[in-house]
Amino acid sequence: MKRKTRFAATVLALMLSVGALSACGSGNNKPAPSGSPSSTSGAEASGAKDTITALLPPVSPNYQKNFKQMEADFTKLYPNLTLKIEPASWEDMTQKLDTQVNAGSPPDLAFINSEGISKYAQMDMVMDISDAVTPEMVADFDEAPLAYMKKDGGLFGLPAYMEVHAIGGNKQFLEEAGIDWKKIQQEGWTYDEFREAIKKGVVQENGATSRYGFVFATSGVAARDYLGILVKNAGLPSPFTTDHKYTYTSKNFLEVLKAVRQMIDDGSMPKELSSVDAGKRWNMFLTGQTMITGKGLAVFENSANNNNKKIDANDGSAVANSIKVDYIVLPLPSFAGHKPVSHAVVDGYVAFRGKSEPTAEHKANVAKAAYFLAAGQTSAATNSDLFAAFITDSARKAAESMESTRNPDNIAAVDKMLEHAAPARPDIPVVLGAKAIKVETEVIIPKLQALLANEITPEEMHEAVTKAAIEAFGADGVVKE
Template sequence: MKRKMRVLASICALTLALTALTACGSSSTTKENTPSDTNNTNNNNNTNVSTEAAKDTITALLPPVSPAYQENFPQMEKDFNALYPNLTLKIEPASWEDMTQKLDTQVNAGSPPDIAFLGSSGISKYVEQGMALDITDAATQEMIADFDQAPLEYMKNGSGLYGFPAYMEVHALGGNKEFLEKAGIDYKKIQQEGWTFDQFREDIKKGVVSEGGKTSRYGFVFATAGVTSKDYLSILVKNAGMPAAFDKDLKFAYTSKNYLEVLKDIRVMIDDGSMPKELSSVDAGKRWNMFLTGQTMITGKGLAVFENSANKNNEKIKANDGSAVKGSIPVEYIVLPVPTFAGQKAQASAVVDGYVAFRGKKEPTAEHKANVVKAAYFLASGKVAATTNNDLFAAHITKSGKKEAESMTVNRNPDNVAAVEAMLKTASPARPDIPTDLGAKAIKLEDEVIVPKLQALIAGEITPEAMYEAVKTAAIQTFGEDGVVKD
């Protein structure tokens, strides 16, 4: 594996003084008897453990993947130890806001956790740094066969497999059913057939409520601040003929004329009053509060779990127990697809996040590597996966998870289930063919140029044309004249 300890510019300022997790566990020579996995009551389909095995600790850095996910950490650790008495799973919780900072600090110190939860699109960065652990030779055939093939492909880079997927969902939009119906929007048709940007723009105008020059409800609000700063543009451009940062010829795609069209469309929705002028300050929390309090008809990005979150808030309102979001109203959440741009076909933004394996400065032993794989598989399959995905309202992607979920109940709107299924059929495919160096360069360009320019565009400080030229110039400097799309 190519080892480069290059620190990306976007994380240079991070302090290395933060306490890092113990890297890659620790082994001792203590032996103890362990039961065969054929008696595994958790249905995680793990391979047999030898009767004599050394004690080992596997560390994991995990954010709040689902609303109740982190509440289950003690039980996860207990269940894993019951399955493997010689192994200890030590979980460190992190918020979504500080997850990347914690992980990068530990990676840069050469002492990352054994497992970290992250988006599949970020794998190339750590492969390029030489810190992601290829588990191809340690993952058993039984483990591999448990997963649906499509999401598993997202955890690959080149010929290597770097972890197991937790779920495969699509980034969608979410609508308030009452407001959609009052605006005369046929959301059921849109759920199945999609909509163009021109149609979308006219529909969100219908959702705006203004009086005396003051807007009390917008047609559309998308979180663009904080951890969501990359989401807005990256989701939209997929539906503009750019499903990945590189085309099939490995040319950087965001120099396409369609990229400029998306930038223009982003700005026009603010200029015509369909979105707030203060959009650049809307983070994920504010976006969701605006939706629950009736300040917007449509919100983004939306995942299936938002329906569950809305339902739970509705229950709190009904119970009048004071725990509901302040000022919130009952909301029936409707899943909606992202509109298409520039006459392109729908290519839903697939989100595959999962449990990625890491290595420290030293190559881990074969035994420890196998233990890391057991822990990653434990988290991504069986009871843990079924519980997490049901909490997320996400589809199950393992046979073992589907089996466990049979005894669990989920109250989902069938129209939303059908809408997600329709979008998954158009989901952009995995791109393990993108070389790690190109992937790392694209992430660097996004962090240093695209995100700050997008913030300036949304704030009205620069024009779409100015942002496009800045991205194009930086792309040519990074990938060369022949390494970018010219159309």
């Protein structure tokens, strides 16, 4: 039986119940593992010359530093093919991609979240590569993350990693507040328990807050994360029920909106939360201005460890005024008696098409490039840099000689959260997925900013979301309570 990752079996079971992220491409001379892209010789890859373009953000701390090497390794593997990589920041990734898509000339590959496939599929700009990938490519991947790249029976890319959106705590501050973080890692916590815990993390000095209990990035590209993560723990694992009714009209969604205001009104979170972007959030954590930060991926432990080393070495590149931090992975709280459901994030290399139908040969070449980036040595180096799990056998094989400094407790915590991961929903029609993204972009995110700024009430936001949902899906297409 094909070996799975530590989480695949559980998530796959969930998935079936609904029908179903150092030197990249270092060019070392070690024999390539079976199933690795490097196992194909240049002679086997001969053919007409072709160029594959890719728009890629800084997936891991060292990812963009290795683009030239990745391009060279790809051409070494396929002498007739050229991989041309365009770098993008996380902040301008969506704008660059949308501009190219709207012009009818998108890149062949773009690194995006799997949830974004519906948006571009609705525009008929993503490319189904199910007939271009080889059986060997498909067999290399764990089934659960691969399912996230599927919509309406098509395969629109290959996943880079499958991780959970969690939160992260400062070990010293957690223990000073009397919080049993090891127990919480394994057993979770309710919203009421979390609310009391973050109150204990607040520190007041000279009448001002010098440390908050909890800070979450809610500005810029992180704007969509906060609610999307929280609501999964409130009985809303997906924007749609299994019979495709929109769920954010539920009273459970309103309860989460009330909690969002409560944590600010308690003083546990800053009143200026709506202006906190991902960079400021992380700076606040490393400088001791918050006990718990969010969202958090496994790579944050690596980033904290690297900053600790710079502090020890009196390296001027350490974050200004930062302190040493032991990063502790923590789950999100659950609401109103609902079971915890982790937000599984599957990002990857999604295939795009222009206005003209691509040739079968070009489509096959795009699939080769996607597999080169998502598997084998390239993936092993990237995911090691991210502290993320390997989701292909070829990457696991390539990573056998790589050392890891991950905290075992954090590994166990991520394992536990993955047991509760929300399943893939390839059954959701593209048209519904695209409408949900539109409601999120045009209503939920702007109204959330207003809620955070105390300009509207939770009830007013819920009413606005409900009205937009009914307009988008019809009165019979939403959850009614």
